[in-house]
Amino acid sequence: MTGAVSPPGVGDRQTEFEALLGPVLGSAYGSALHLTRNPADADDLVQEASLLAYRGFGSFERGTNFKAWFFRILTNCFYSSYRKRRRQGALIDLEDVPELYLYSRVLEMGGPVAGEDPAAAVLGKMDSEQVAEAIDALPEEYRVVATLYFLQDFSYQEIAGVLGCPVGTVRSRLHRGRRLLQRALWRVAQERGIIRGARDPDAGEEGPDGNA
Amino acid sequence: MATPDRMTCEEVFARLEDFVDRELSPDEMRRVQEHLDACAACAAEHRFEASVIRGLREKLQRIDLPQDLLARISRRLREEG
Numbered sequence: 001m002t003g004a005v006s007p008p009g010v011g012d013r014q015t016e017f018e019a020l021l022g023p024v025l026g027s028a029y030g031s032a033l034h035l036t037r038n039p040a041d042a043d044d045l046v047q048e049a050s051l052l053a054y055r056g057f058g059s060f061e062r063g064t065n066f067k068a069w070f071f072r073i074l075t076n077c078f079y080s081s082y083r084k085r086r087r088q089g090a091l092i093d094l095e096d097v098p099e100l101y102l103y104s105r106v107l108e109m110g111g112p113v114a115g116e117d118p119a120a121a122v123l124g125k126m127d128s129e130q131v132a133e134a135i136d137a138l139p140e141e142y143r144v145v146a147t148l149y150f151l152q153d154f155s156y157q158e159i160a161g162v163l164g165c166p167v168g169t170v171r172s173r174l175h176r177g178r179r180l181l182q183r184a185l186w187r188v189a190q191e192r193g194i195i196r197g198a199r200d201p202d203a204g205e206e207g208p209d210g211n212a
Numbered sequence: 213m214a215t216p217d218r219m220t221c222e223e224v225f226a227r228l229e230d231f232v233d234r235e236l237s238p239d240e241m242r243r244v245q246e247h248l249d250a251c252a253a254c255a256a257e258h259r260f261e262a263s264v265i266r267g268l269r270e271k272l273q274r275i276d277l278p279q280d281l282l283a284r285i286s287r288r289l290r291e292e293g
Contacts, residue, residue, distance in 0.1 A: 014286075014289050014290065017289065018282070018285075018286060018289070021282075021285070022282060025277060025281065025282055025285075026275070026277045027273075029275065029277050029278070029281065030272070030273065030275040033275060034272075039278075043278055043281065046281065046285075047281075047284065047285055047288065050285045050288075050289070051285075051288055051289070051292065054289050054292060055292070099225075100257060100260075102260075102264060103257060103260045103261075106260075117259075117263050118256075118259075118260050118263070119260055119263035119264045119266075119267055120263070120267070123263075123264060123267035123268065123271070124267070126271070127271070128271040128272065128274050131268060131271040131272060132271075132272060135272065150265070150268050150269055150272050151269075151272050151273060153269070155233075155235070156233070156235050171230070171235075174229070175229060178229065181268075182264070
Protein backbone atom coordinates (compact mmCIF):
# COMPACT_ATOMS: atom_id res chain seq x y z
CA MET A 1 0.00 0.00 0.00
CA THR A 2 1.20 3.51 -0.69
CA GLY A 3 1.20 6.42 1.69
CA ALA A 4 -1.20 9.38 1.72
CA VAL A 5 1.05 11.36 -0.65
CA SER A 6 0.64 8.86 -3.47
CA PRO A 7 -1.73 9.80 -6.26
CA PRO A 8 -4.90 7.75 -6.38
CA GLY A 9 -4.47 4.41 -8.09
CA VAL A 10 -0.70 4.20 -7.82
CA GLY A 11 -0.81 1.39 -5.27
CA ASP A 12 -3.24 -0.53 -7.44
CA ARG A 13 -1.03 -0.03 -10.46
CA GLN A 14 2.00 -1.33 -8.63
CA THR A 15 0.06 -4.28 -7.25
CA GLU A 16 -1.17 -5.17 -10.73
CA PHE A 17 2.33 -4.81 -12.18
CA GLU A 18 3.94 -6.97 -9.51
CA ALA A 19 1.26 -9.64 -9.88
CA LEU A 20 2.29 -9.97 -13.52
CA LEU A 21 6.03 -9.57 -12.91
CA GLY A 22 6.33 -12.07 -10.04
CA PRO A 23 5.68 -15.22 -12.08
CA VAL A 24 8.19 -14.26 -14.80
CA LEU A 25 10.91 -12.90 -12.53
CA GLY A 26 12.72 -16.21 -12.11
CA SER A 27 12.93 -16.85 -15.82
CA ALA A 28 13.90 -13.22 -16.43
CA TYR A 29 16.78 -13.53 -13.99
CA GLY A 30 17.83 -16.82 -15.61
CA SER A 31 17.96 -15.17 -19.01
CA ALA A 32 19.72 -12.10 -17.63
CA LEU A 33 22.36 -14.35 -16.14
CA HIS A 34 23.17 -15.81 -19.55
CA LEU A 35 23.01 -12.45 -21.29
CA THR A 36 25.35 -10.66 -18.89
CA ARG A 37 27.30 -13.75 -17.75
CA ASN A 38 27.51 -12.22 -14.31
CA PRO A 39 25.14 -12.52 -11.29
CA ALA A 40 25.56 -8.91 -10.13
CA ASP A 41 24.91 -7.55 -13.64
CA ALA A 42 21.97 -9.93 -14.07
CA ASP A 43 20.45 -8.61 -10.85
CA ASP A 44 20.95 -5.00 -12.01
CA LEU A 45 19.57 -5.75 -15.46
CA VAL A 46 16.37 -7.29 -14.10
CA GLN A 47 15.86 -4.37 -11.71
CA GLU A 48 16.45 -1.82 -14.44
CA ALA A 49 14.14 -3.62 -16.87
CA SER A 50 11.47 -3.84 -14.17
CA LEU A 51 11.68 -0.12 -13.54
CA LEU A 52 11.47 0.67 -17.25
CA ALA A 53 8.57 -1.73 -17.67
CA TYR A 54 6.75 -0.12 -14.76
CA ARG A 55 7.22 3.31 -16.26
CA GLY A 56 5.84 2.05 -19.55
CA PHE A 57 3.14 -0.13 -18.02
CA GLY A 58 0.48 2.14 -19.47
CA SER A 59 1.42 0.91 -22.94
CA PHE A 60 0.99 -2.75 -22.00
CA GLU A 61 -2.24 -4.08 -23.45
CA ARG A 62 -4.08 -5.96 -20.74
CA GLY A 63 -4.78 -9.55 -21.66
CA THR A 64 -1.80 -9.87 -24.01
CA ASN A 65 1.44 -11.73 -23.27
CA PHE A 66 3.11 -9.89 -20.39
CA LYS A 67 6.15 -12.17 -20.45
CA ALA A 68 6.91 -11.42 -24.11
CA TRP A 69 6.33 -7.71 -23.48
CA PHE A 70 8.65 -7.70 -20.47
CA PHE A 71 11.35 -9.69 -22.25
CA ARG A 72 11.34 -7.17 -25.08
CA ILE A 73 12.17 -4.48 -22.52
CA LEU A 74 14.74 -6.70 -20.79
CA THR A 75 16.51 -7.50 -24.05
CA ASN A 76 16.51 -3.87 -25.21
CA CYS A 77 17.84 -2.86 -21.84
CA PHE A 78 20.63 -5.40 -22.19
CA TYR A 79 21.49 -4.15 -25.67
CA SER A 80 21.51 -0.51 -24.65
CA SER A 81 23.33 -0.77 -21.33
CA TYR A 82 25.10 -3.97 -20.55
CA ARG A 83 26.78 -4.97 -23.71
CA LYS A 84 28.61 -1.64 -23.75
CA ARG A 85 30.12 -2.53 -20.42
CA ARG A 86 31.35 -5.90 -21.44
CA ARG A 87 32.60 -5.49 -24.95
CA GLN A 88 34.35 -8.66 -25.75
CA GLY A 89 34.77 -10.81 -28.75
CA ALA A 90 33.10 -14.11 -29.27
CA LEU A 91 34.39 -16.75 -26.92
CA ILE A 92 34.23 -19.36 -29.61
CA ASP A 93 35.11 -19.11 -33.25
CA LEU A 94 32.38 -18.72 -35.79
CA GLU A 95 33.60 -21.14 -38.38
CA ASP A 96 30.76 -23.16 -39.70
CA VAL A 97 29.85 -26.24 -37.73
CA PRO A 98 28.61 -29.26 -39.67
CA GLU A 99 25.05 -30.42 -39.32
CA LEU A 100 24.39 -33.11 -36.73
CA TYR A 101 27.65 -32.23 -35.02
CA LEU A 102 27.01 -33.76 -31.63
CA TYR A 103 25.23 -36.76 -33.09
CA SER A 104 28.24 -37.53 -35.29
CA ARG A 105 30.67 -37.15 -32.39
CA VAL A 106 28.64 -39.56 -30.27
CA LEU A 107 28.52 -42.09 -33.09
CA GLU A 108 32.29 -41.71 -33.57
CA MET A 109 32.76 -42.61 -29.94
CA GLY A 110 31.16 -45.91 -30.71
CA GLY A 111 27.59 -44.76 -30.31
CA PRO A 112 25.35 -45.27 -27.35
CA VAL A 113 24.87 -48.70 -25.91
CA ALA A 114 21.75 -50.43 -27.09
CA GLY A 115 18.64 -48.75 -25.80
CA GLU A 116 20.50 -45.73 -24.42
CA ASP A 117 19.45 -42.26 -25.45
CA PRO A 118 22.47 -41.03 -27.47
CA ALA A 119 22.04 -37.45 -26.24
CA ALA A 120 22.39 -38.77 -22.69
CA ALA A 121 25.90 -39.97 -23.58
CA VAL A 122 26.97 -36.32 -23.44
CA LEU A 123 24.29 -34.20 -21.82
CA GLY A 124 23.37 -36.73 -19.18
CA LYS A 125 26.87 -36.51 -17.77
CA MET A 126 27.01 -32.72 -17.70
CA ASP A 127 25.70 -30.66 -14.83
CA SER A 128 23.71 -27.45 -15.20
CA GLU A 129 26.78 -25.25 -14.77
CA GLN A 130 28.65 -27.01 -17.54
CA VAL A 131 25.69 -26.66 -19.89
CA ALA A 132 25.39 -22.99 -18.93
CA GLU A 133 29.09 -22.57 -19.68
CA ALA A 134 28.50 -23.80 -23.22
CA ILE A 135 25.59 -21.39 -23.74
CA ASP A 136 27.61 -18.52 -22.32
CA ALA A 137 30.42 -19.25 -24.80
CA LEU A 138 28.13 -18.43 -27.74
CA PRO A 139 28.62 -15.13 -29.53
CA GLU A 140 26.06 -12.58 -28.40
CA GLU A 141 23.59 -12.69 -31.30
CA TYR A 142 23.28 -16.46 -30.95
CA ARG A 143 23.37 -16.42 -27.15
CA VAL A 144 20.42 -14.02 -27.00
CA VAL A 145 18.28 -16.17 -29.29
CA ALA A 146 19.36 -19.40 -27.61
CA THR A 147 18.51 -17.96 -24.19
CA LEU A 148 15.02 -16.97 -25.31
CA TYR A 149 14.53 -20.35 -26.97
CA PHE A 150 15.98 -22.78 -24.44
CA LEU A 151 15.12 -21.00 -21.21
CA GLN A 152 11.82 -19.42 -22.08
CA ASP A 153 10.28 -21.80 -24.56
CA PHE A 154 9.25 -18.85 -26.71
CA SER A 155 8.02 -19.64 -30.21
CA TYR A 156 9.93 -18.24 -33.18
CA GLN A 157 7.19 -15.62 -33.56
CA GLU A 158 7.49 -14.57 -29.93
CA ILE A 159 11.28 -14.34 -30.17
CA ALA A 160 10.90 -12.22 -33.30
CA GLY A 161 8.55 -9.95 -31.34
CA VAL A 162 10.99 -9.67 -28.46
CA LEU A 163 13.93 -8.86 -30.72
CA GLY A 164 11.98 -6.80 -33.24
CA CYS A 165 13.28 -8.81 -36.18
CA PRO A 166 11.72 -11.07 -38.85
CA VAL A 167 10.89 -14.68 -37.99
CA GLY A 168 13.31 -15.80 -40.70
CA THR A 169 16.17 -14.11 -38.84
CA VAL A 170 15.21 -15.95 -35.67
CA ARG A 171 15.07 -19.24 -37.55
CA SER A 172 18.50 -18.83 -39.14
CA ARG A 173 20.19 -17.60 -35.95
CA LEU A 174 18.65 -20.43 -34.02
CA HIS A 175 19.72 -22.96 -36.61
CA ARG A 176 23.33 -21.82 -36.54
CA GLY A 177 23.23 -21.18 -32.81
CA ARG A 178 22.20 -24.75 -32.13
CA ARG A 179 25.13 -26.08 -34.12
CA LEU A 180 27.56 -23.71 -32.40
CA LEU A 181 26.07 -24.80 -29.09
CA GLN A 182 26.54 -28.47 -29.91
CA ARG A 183 30.20 -27.82 -30.59
CA ALA A 184 30.53 -25.75 -27.40
CA LEU A 185 28.92 -28.56 -25.43
CA TRP A 186 31.34 -31.06 -26.90
CA ARG A 187 34.30 -28.86 -26.03
CA VAL A 188 33.15 -28.33 -22.45
CA ALA A 189 32.59 -32.07 -22.14
CA GLN A 190 36.09 -32.74 -23.45
CA GLU A 191 37.75 -30.13 -21.26
CA ARG A 192 36.02 -31.45 -18.18
CA GLY A 193 36.94 -35.03 -18.99
CA ILE A 194 33.30 -36.04 -19.44
CA ILE A 195 34.04 -37.49 -22.85
CA ARG A 196 37.00 -39.81 -22.90
CA GLY A 197 38.89 -41.08 -25.90
CA ALA A 198 37.06 -38.73 -28.23
CA ARG A 199 38.78 -37.14 -31.17
CA ASP A 200 39.43 -33.43 -31.15
CA PRO A 201 36.56 -32.05 -33.20
CA ASP A 202 38.83 -29.33 -34.56
CA ALA A 203 41.41 -31.73 -35.85
CA GLY A 204 40.30 -30.84 -39.35
CA GLU A 205 38.13 -33.75 -40.22
CA GLU A 206 35.04 -33.30 -42.31
CA GLY A 207 31.73 -33.45 -40.62
CA PRO A 208 28.94 -35.58 -41.97
CA ASP A 209 27.44 -34.21 -45.10
CA GLY A 210 25.09 -36.95 -45.92
CA ASN A 211 21.87 -37.98 -44.51
CA ALA A 212 19.89 -41.13 -44.47
CA MET B 213 2.29 -47.45 -48.15
CA ALA B 214 4.25 -44.75 -49.94
CA THR B 215 2.12 -41.75 -50.72
CA PRO B 216 2.66 -39.46 -53.67
CA ASP B 217 3.57 -36.51 -51.41
CA ARG B 218 6.05 -38.40 -49.28
CA MET B 219 9.09 -36.30 -48.42
CA THR B 220 12.65 -37.37 -49.15
CA CYS B 221 15.29 -37.64 -46.41
CA GLU B 222 16.81 -34.34 -47.57
CA GLU B 223 13.46 -32.58 -47.42
CA VAL B 224 12.82 -33.94 -43.95
CA PHE B 225 16.30 -33.06 -42.74
CA ALA B 226 15.83 -29.45 -43.85
CA ARG B 227 12.67 -29.30 -41.73
CA LEU B 228 13.80 -31.31 -38.73
CA GLU B 229 14.40 -28.41 -36.34
CA ASP B 230 11.15 -26.72 -37.32
CA PHE B 231 9.42 -30.06 -36.82
CA VAL B 232 10.89 -30.46 -33.34
CA ASP B 233 9.75 -26.92 -32.56
CA ARG B 234 6.31 -27.48 -34.12
CA GLU B 235 6.89 -24.52 -36.39
CA LEU B 236 5.70 -26.26 -39.57
CA SER B 237 2.25 -26.11 -41.08
CA PRO B 238 -0.09 -28.94 -40.05
CA ASP B 239 0.34 -30.51 -43.49
CA GLU B 240 4.15 -30.41 -43.29
CA MET B 241 4.07 -31.74 -39.73
CA ARG B 242 2.04 -34.70 -40.99
CA ARG B 243 4.33 -35.36 -43.94
CA VAL B 244 7.49 -35.21 -41.84
CA GLN B 245 5.91 -37.52 -39.26
CA GLU B 246 4.98 -39.97 -42.00
CA HIS B 247 8.58 -40.03 -43.17
CA LEU B 248 9.92 -40.51 -39.65
CA ASP B 249 7.53 -43.40 -39.13
CA ALA B 250 9.02 -45.12 -42.17
CA CYS B 251 12.72 -44.12 -42.06
CA ALA B 252 14.79 -45.42 -39.15
CA ALA B 253 17.84 -43.24 -39.88
CA CYS B 254 15.88 -39.97 -39.97
CA ALA B 255 13.91 -41.08 -36.94
CA ALA B 256 17.16 -41.62 -35.01
CA GLU B 257 18.39 -38.14 -35.93
CA HIS B 258 15.06 -36.68 -34.90
CA ARG B 259 15.13 -38.47 -31.55
CA PHE B 260 18.63 -37.18 -30.93
CA GLU B 261 17.84 -33.55 -31.79
CA ALA B 262 14.68 -33.62 -29.70
CA SER B 263 16.51 -35.22 -26.81
CA VAL B 264 19.32 -32.63 -26.88
CA ILE B 265 16.80 -29.79 -26.76
CA ARG B 266 14.84 -31.46 -23.95
CA GLY B 267 18.05 -32.11 -21.99
CA LEU B 268 19.30 -28.56 -22.43
CA ARG B 269 16.00 -27.09 -21.29
CA GLU B 270 15.91 -29.28 -18.21
CA LYS B 271 19.41 -28.28 -17.15
CA LEU B 272 19.15 -24.59 -17.99
CA GLN B 273 15.93 -23.94 -16.16
CA ARG B 274 17.37 -24.73 -12.75
CA ILE B 275 18.42 -21.27 -11.66
CA ASP B 276 17.93 -19.89 -8.18
CA LEU B 277 16.47 -16.42 -8.04
CA PRO B 278 18.16 -14.09 -5.54
CA GLN B 279 15.74 -14.26 -2.63
CA ASP B 280 15.08 -10.59 -2.07
CA LEU B 281 15.05 -9.48 -5.71
CA LEU B 282 11.28 -8.96 -5.92
CA ALA B 283 11.33 -7.07 -2.61
CA ARG B 284 14.09 -4.78 -3.86
CA ILE B 285 12.24 -4.16 -7.11
CA SER B 286 9.07 -3.50 -5.18
CA ARG B 287 10.86 -0.91 -3.08
CA ARG B 288 12.20 0.86 -6.14
CA LEU B 289 8.77 0.90 -7.77
CA ARG B 290 7.29 2.44 -4.63
CA GLU B 291 9.93 5.15 -4.71
CA GLU B 292 9.07 5.70 -8.35
CA GLY B 293 5.46 6.40 -7.34
